[in-house]
Amino acid sequence: MDNPSVRGLMGINFYAGVPLHSNDGYRVGTFCILDGVTRQLSPEDIAALEDLAACAESEIQLLHISRSEIEMRGEMDQLRRKASIDVLTKTWNRGAILEILAKEQERAKKANEPLAVALMDIDHFKSVNDTYGHDVGDQVLQEFTDRIRSSLRGGEAFGRFGGEEFLIVIPRCHPSQSAVYSENVLQAVRSQPMKTAKGELAVTASMGVAIWRGSFEDSDALIKRADKALYQSKRNGRDRASMAV
Secondary structure, eight states: OOOHHHHTTOOOOEEEEEEEEESSOOEEEEEEEOOOOSSOHHHHHHHHHHHHHHHHHHHHTTTTTOHHHHHHHHHHHHHHHHHOOOTTOOOBBBOOOHHHHHHHHHHHHHHHEEEEEEEEETHHHHHHHHOOOHHHHHHEEEHHHHHHHHHHHTTTTEEEEEEEEEEEETTOOOOHHHHHHHHHHHHHHSOOOOOTTEEEEOOOEEEEEOOOOTTOOOOOHHHHHHHHHHHHHHHHTSSSEOOOO
């Protein structure tokens, strides 16, 4: 009540705010609404406010892209940059995410830092297309992409590897951190049903994580190990992550 905006000319009598978080979980601000008259928010109003805040938070987190992505954007002309983006999901396409991985491998080698990749696959995606049609399948891919992007931390890169398969490049990821990291990403997918033109769908994903073995392991070998771990997750019941050996 002592705030100058309340006591002064603005005469604020109503305020509601939702905290906004950075990629690493710190509260960096609020998404808020205010008015000069007293108001009561319904549960629907609160849900709408939280949805808008989530959109704002995603935009903030998108600013924290990896150094390799920044370098690559700087090196690209406009036409090449456009050709490096997957049209549907607006993420890096296969060629671009592999180029980012190569840059991160060089960086990790010079800095003597760990590096990991996570290969993800949407569970039972073919049945979504077969049952509801490709338009709904595209909606699921777009929502899946948004959820993964919002769960990433600063410095990580994310791209569509093919079909319903996606690759995350994770700098400075120690093996001890991989289990918690994987669960956080998978929880972002399963947290709530996805809204589509045919109603809400419960969607999960499977993941395989591989820690880079160093300069004697190339990108292909690293991704193959992540792919084997991904299929281990599928054999074990899906909606889970496995670590590559």
